[in-house]
Structures are given as structure tokens and as C-alpha cells.
Amino acid sequence: MVHLSLKNIKKYYGGNLILNNITFDILYKEKVAIIGRNGTGKTTIFKIINQIEKQDEGQLAIKKDTTIGYLDQIPVFPQTFTVKDVLDTAFEKELKLLAKMSQMEVSMTKGSPQEIEKILKNYGELQQEFTAIGGYNMEEKLSKVSDGLKISQELMKRVFNSLSGGEKTRILLGRILLQSPDLLLLDEPSNHLDMDSIEWLEDYLKGYDGTVLIISHDRYFLDQTIGKVIEIEEGEAEVYLGNYSFYVEEKNRRLLLALEDYQNQQKKIKSMEESIKRFKDWGNRGDNPKFHKKAASIQKRLDKLERMKRPLLERKKIQVDFAADGKSGKDVIKINQLNKSFDNYPLLKDLNFHLRANEKVGILGKNGSGKSTLFKLINGEFIADAGEILIGSSAKIGYLQQNLTFPDENLSILETLQFSCNITIGEARSILAGFLFYEEDVFKRVGNLSGGERSRLRLCQLMHQDINTLILDEPTNHLDIESREMLEETLEDFKGTVLFISHDRYFINSIAQKVYELSNHRLIEYAGNYDYYKHKKLELKERKEKQLNPNPLEKKKLEKIVDGKNCNHKKIQSNKPHKPLLKIKEVEEKITSLESEIYRLDEEMIKVATDYLEVQNLQENKEQLQRDLEALMEAWLDLSTDGE
Secondary structure, eight states, X not given: OEEEEEEEEEEEETTEEEEEEEXXXXXXXXXXXXXXSTTSSHHHHHHHHTTXXXXXXXXXXXXXXXXXXXXXXXXXXXXXXXXXXXHHGGXXXXXXXXXXXXXXXXXXXXXXXXXXXXXXXXXXXXXXXXXXXXXXXXXXXXXHHHHHTTOOHHHHTSBGGGSOHHHHHHHHHHHHHHHOOSEEEEESTTTTOOHHHHHHHHHHHHTOSSEEEEEOSOHHHHHHHOSEEEEEETXXXXXXXXXXXXXXXXXXXXXXXXXXXXXXXXXXXHHHHHHHHHHHHHHHHHTOHHHHHHHHHHHHHHHHSOOOOOOOSSOOOOXXXXXXXXXXXXXXXXXXXXXXXXXXXXXXXXXXXXXXXXXXXXXXXXXXSSHHHHHHHHTTSSOOSEEEEEEOXXXXXXXEOSSOOOSOTTSBHHHHHHHHHTOOHHHHHXXXXXXXXXXXXXXXXXXXXXXXXXXXXXXXXXXXXXXXXXXEESTTTTOOHHHHHHHHXXXXXXXXXXXXXXXXXXXXXXXXXXXXXXXXXEEEEESSOHHHHHHHHHHHHHHHHHHHSOOTTGGGXXXXXXXXXXXXXXXXXXXXXXXXXXXXXXXXXXXXXXXXXXXXXXXXXXXXXXXXXXXXXXXXXXXXXXXXXXXXXXXXXXXXXXXX
């Protein structure tokens, strides 16, 4: 059943044609992505569907009585409304029914038998309606969405208008999900969410009992949630029946076929033009009208031919090309026993980290875990409470902050690049063109730039600075998919060192040789990309579940904290399998010992780098120690949770 249909939709802004002949159907309960470069009109389509804006031409058809959920702008609520009050507005109909039922309950205690009988009848009808719309599940739904989006009880009590823009967006996303509309329009729903919340949202949308349209630059998220892609390109829509990865392959296949068809038509056109020329020449030579008639006939066919556009295999993309300037030395950044607190709350505690030359490392962690704080400490924006940060003497660092500001926001894009890189106007304009800043764009005031434009300008500056180490805090924020892919290709080819924070799992898989999770004030190493990290986390989760719920055979086995080669085995009592006997202090000492041993093995591998067999043996030992370290970290978390 078709839930939503757009046919030949056109939309102008001023004299500019934004949407031209947009045509597609969405079936009931389909999960669909609307993708395209920034500025192609994706959000405009959402506004037309939600009837916030009106199309200039074409037809929009939506199934009758469809309820639509769309977060376009932050609505106005009373100044006293808390987050809980805002979320409760999702249950407006349920709460009205509940209030009526409560009034009836009071009336039944005072009325006569005849009045009570009449009230009971009405009460029963209201109760049926209340049950039908899920009124008795309000608290369960609220709890599920709040837990998934990390809306804590403390946050529930805060005044909504006091929240940041990102926090407000997260609350309003929760409100829309609680409303359970027939048609969900989600514009960049994973923004302002940490990875746990994004993964929860993925699962939620997979099971959502309605139709979902998503605009997103998060390719991993799209792969997990949608089964249909509609690409908006040059004002028109192209439909692909699969997830994002399918779209990438299918689009490439279609482009190659279109190019082949175009080339064949060009050959045909050339042949017809040559035939026309030949017949005209023969007609002129022999003064034979038959040849002229034949030439005219072919020309008529040629004029009627619908000529194909040459498919664009390569579009204008940002041209990022970081040239690593010299070697940085084998040790780029070393952090020892780092501590940082804010308002007596420990954010980082006894944190150790070692970044080596030419490594590409990702930092993962929940929002608020201290990732950006760590980067600001490395770059000297914050001062540590204790511990040390050692930067290699040859390390030349380029830093991309998450919330970008420039020294003088009144300067133009052109002036900002020209002054920061000490180059001529001509050189600056040429460089900016590679980052899609053309013509009058270069005169925009920096203070008026969007997030994506700020990121492009900062990347432009970094590319022309004397650096061999890149520190990037959410580098793909505000970039469209094509720009993200260009950045990935560039970082893969970069000969220097890369340390980055990202929630873009597709990006992490492409770039990271290993990742660190910042959890409980410390960094835990995983020797692989995001998929490897998820696999190891799942293994740890399953192991923990087996400890908590062992089967009869496993109850007889000894539970090991680490291999006996590194520390003593401890037997966990079968009646308390979740309670390790080691004290927190002992576990922390063993963690420190293992971290030191892993560091020693790394140093040893560098010394014997030419001996393949020895390196392989050391690597195997390191991997075992890493597994032991992960197990100890889990034990430490258990003890911390249990209040030992």
C-alpha cells in the first residue's frame, strides 16, 4: 500500500530551481533514506511532505488521517516546563482521557445508583479507548525511550529552556518517538547522540510500526536502518531498492551503463551526421535531388532523437591533500598518570596513553566521558591536575576542534586563509576553490559560516600548514557523504600520524588501525577498527553473562581473572559468581603492571623489527596480555559497581 507519493514536484527559491520533477512513492511501513549533497533540497522535501512549505508544481498525496512526526525547529514551551513536562506532551490524548476517568471515579463516590450506572457505562467506553491507544503503557514507553536516549532522571527535572541546543534536540527526538506517528521524518537523527544511543535508535527504528524517512550522512546508521535509498541529484530523484552499501554499488553500475549508452548514442549521432554530410556532398556533385532528400530524412530523424546527458562520473569534491612535513620521531605523544577534574568530579584519572609515529588511532566513548577534554589537554587549552603529557620534539601538530572558532570572525574566508598561511590572494583563491569556495563565496564573513563551511575552511588551513600529526575532534561533523569519503581517502594516504575522535562508525572503520575506549576515566585499547571493537565488547558481555548465569557444567569450572602466567588465579564462589575476591587496589595494581608489560613489548618489537619470527612471537604475547587487560578492566568495573 502506498503511504506517500510525490509526483513531478518543483520548488523555486527566488529564481533558483531547487527541486525539479521529484517523483517517488513510499510504501506503508517502509524505512527510506533521502540522501544527496548539502544544498540539494532534502530538507525542502521534508518540509513539503509536512506541508510547512508548498510546492510550486506537482502533486503530493499522503494516506488519509496519517499522523506525521517531524522535528523542524524547537517549539516554544512555557518557561516553567521541565524536560519531563515536554516529554509528557507526547501523551496529550492519553492524559486527557486519564483526567476524565479520574473525574468520573470521584463522581461515582457521590452519585446516586442511577447516576453511577450511567457514569460506569461512559467510564467503560473511555477505558476501552485509553487501552486501545496504549495509555497503560505510557510509563513503559517513557522509560524505554529515556533510557535509550540517555535522558536521566536528573535531566528530567531540569527546565527545558535552560538546555543546550543539542540537548533540546535530543529531548524533542524522544518526544516524537513517544508520539509514535504513522510517518516519521528524521533529519540527521543521530546528531547529538553518543554511540550507545545511536545503536539503540537503530534497533528502535528497525522495529518501528510505521513509515520512516531519514536524512542522514551517517552511512553505518543507514546500513542498519533502511531498505530503500532515494538520491536527490540535480533536482531529480533516483530510487535504489537496498541499504546504503547496496546504493553505492548499484549507483556505480548504473553510471557505467549510462556512460556506455551515452557513448553508443554519440557514435550513432556521429555516424548519422557523417551520412548527412556524405549525401549532401553526393547530391551537390551529381545535382541529384534524391541524395538531398535522403540527407533531409536522416536530419529529421536526428532532430527528433532525444539526446542523453553525459553521466557525471566525478563531481566537484573537496580536494584535501595533507603533505606530512618530515618525520615526527617514533614517540609522538606519551601520557602518564594523567588526572583532570571539574568541580571536584574526576573526568580523567591515572590515564596512560602512547601514540607512535604513523599510527592512525580513534578515541571512542560516551558523551561527557572526557574525549574532547583529553584533546584540549594535549593541545594546551586545559591544564592537567596531575600527571604529564609529553609531545615528541619533532611532532608538528595540526588540530581540528569540534566547535570551531577563528581569531577574527569579522574577516572574510579569503582574508582568513591568506593571513593564516601567508600567501597571495591568487594562491588563496586557488586553494579555496579546491574546498568548494567559489567566486563570491570567498568574501563571506567567517562569523556567518555554517558548521560545514567552518570545517572546510579549517581543513583548508591545516592542509597548508607545517604538520606531520593531525588531531581531529569529530572531523566529519557537518560534512556531506562525498566530502567524508574524500577526507577518508586523504587520511588513508597521509604519511603522518592521526589521532581522532568520531561517532562516525563508517569513518572509524576506514581510518583506525586501532581504537581506544575512554571509559571510567581511563583508556582501554582494542587492536582493530570499530567492527573489531564491537566484536570484542560483545565477547566481554557474553563472558560476563555466563559468570552471572552459569550453567551447571560451568559452575564447576574456575573463573580466571587473568592467565596464571601474569597473576594468581582466584576461585569465584559458585553462589556469588559475580563477586570477584580481588580488592579494587589489587586489580588496579595488576592493571598498571600489565600496561607496563604491554608497553615494554611494544618497545621490544621496535628493537627487533627486522626479525620477523621474533616480532610475531612478541605480538602473540602482547595480544594475550591485551586480553588479560580487558578481563581485568571488566573485573575492576564489577568491583566498582558493587561498591568494593
